[in-house]
Amino acid sequence: MPTPNPSETVAPTSAAAVAEALAMPPAPKGEPAGERGSWRRGGAPGAEPPPGTRPGRTDRRFSKLMRRPDRIPAPLFCLAAMFLVQLGIALSKPLFGPLGVSGTTFLRLSFAAVILLIATRPRLRGRRPRDLAAAGLLGMASAGMTLLFAGAIDRLPMGTAATIEFLGPLAVALVFARRASHLLWALLAAGGVVLLTLLGEGDGGSSLDPVGLLYAFGAAACYAAYILFTDKVGAAFQGFQGLAVSMTVGALTLAPFGLGQAWDGLTAPGASPLMLLLAVAGVSLLLPVIPYALEMTALRRMPQRVFSVLVSLEPAVSALVGLVVLGQLLGAPQLAGIGCVVAASVGATLTGRR
Numbered sequence: 001m002p003t004p005n006p007s008e009t010v011a012p013t014s015a016a017a018v019a020e021a022l023a024m025p026p027a028p029k030g031e032p033a034g035e036r037g038s039w040r041r042g043g044a045p046g047a048e049p050p051p052g053t054r055p056g057r058t059d060r061r062f063s064k065l066m067r068r069p070d071r072i073p074a075p076l077f078c079l080a081a082m083f084l085v086q087l088g089i090a091l092s093k094p095l096f097g098p099l100g101v102s103g104t105t106f107l108r109l110s111f112a113a114v115i116l117l118i119a120t121r122p123r124l125r126g127r128r129p130r131d132l133a134a135a136g137l138l139g140m141a142s143a144g145m146t147l148l149f150a151g152a153i154d155r156l157p158m159g160t161a162a163t164i165e166f167l168g169p170l171a172v173a174l175v176f177a178r179r180a181s182h183l184l185w186a187l188l189a190a191g192g193v194v195l196l197t198l199l200g201e202g203d204g205g206s207s208l209d210p211v212g213l214l215y216a217f218g219a220a221a222c223y224a225a226y227i228l229f230t231d232k233v234g235a236a237f238q239g240f241q242g243l244a245v246s247m248t249v250g251a252l253t254l255a256p257f258g259l260g261q262a263w264d265g266l267t268a269p270g271a272s273p274l275m276l277l278l279a280v281a282g283v284s285l286l287l288p289v290i291p292y293a294l295e296m297t298a299l300r301r302m303p304q305r306v307f308s309v310l311v312s313l314e315p316a317v318s319a320l321v322g323l324v325v326l327g328q329l330l331g332a333p334q335l336a337g338i339g340c341v342v343a344a345s346v347g348a349t350l351t352g353r354r
Contacts, residue, residue: 106258139249159319
């Protein structure tokens with residue numbers, strides 16, 4: 001949304017959104033979520049801070065700044081977050097050439113971890129070993145999800161990869177469902193996957209890359225594990241402290257795979273290390289830092305179910321961004337497959353809490 005003076009409006013809004021996001025508790029498990037090493041759920045709108053805590057001077061200043069965009073409808077924050085996530089994914093792909101898939105993913109996760117560590121300053125002293133173990137497992141799941149999804153979009157159209165990966169949170173939602181009617185949503189999602197994988201086409205009208213499909217399904221499995229571990233870590237850590245710890249573990253997990261590749265890319269003849277690092281840092285803000293803040297701000301002002309329905313549109317948003325940014329034109333079977341998965345997610349969300 002254009003603004004007359006970005007330096008006065010966009011920056012305070014983003015900073016305020018970050019401040020609100022860091023105070024948000026995690027949401028109940030079993031609902032579809034968004035992407036990519038993210039903490040895509042927040043507590044109920046208007047949730048109170050934990051007993052014994054007081055907002056700091058900075059938080060109060062941010063709260064005053066947040067009164068400016070209060071007239072903006074909350075769904076617009078959510079939609080903006082989805083587009084930023086997919087834009088971050090699309091802009092990551094050109095970096096795969098100079099830095100490699102593993103190198104780009106490692107650097108992006110490292111930048112995100114540094115930002116979250118500075119913002120949350122998590123305290124590990126006195127933590128129970130099982131809580132630290134859960135944060136570590138969450139970080140490993142996040143690392144696997146991020147790396148496998150990057151490998152998938154390197155070989156598949158964005159819309160196809162994002163739709164297959166979205167089966168992870170959809171599967172979690174269906175597993176925790178309490179109605180037999182949810183089997184219909186599972187079958188609808190399965191039909192969408194069949195359309196994508198058997199009738200879908202890759203670049204130049206060729207068949208989809210089987211390795212890319214394996215990456216996408218692997219990312220979906222890691223995504224499901226990520227959601228389950230998020231529930232445990234969110235109950236043990238305040239705000240985004242657990243995410244900061246897990247993101248750090250994720251970056252360390254990817255170091256053996258991406259550090260050497262990133263170093264080779266940064267030191268290659270003719271390379272511009274500063275520009276590459278700035279590009280990765282910018283992508284890290286697009287994915288995940290700013291989208292988290294926007295979504296958590298939206299969750300303060302809208303029902304969780306409405307948010308879940310909006311997030312269910314993410315595969316379609318991914319296909320649109322892939323078309324506009326990368327020129328990836330999808331065929332009718334692929335669009336139909338994406339539509340089936342989106343409809344299954346919306347249906348599971350609307351009927352899951354009645």
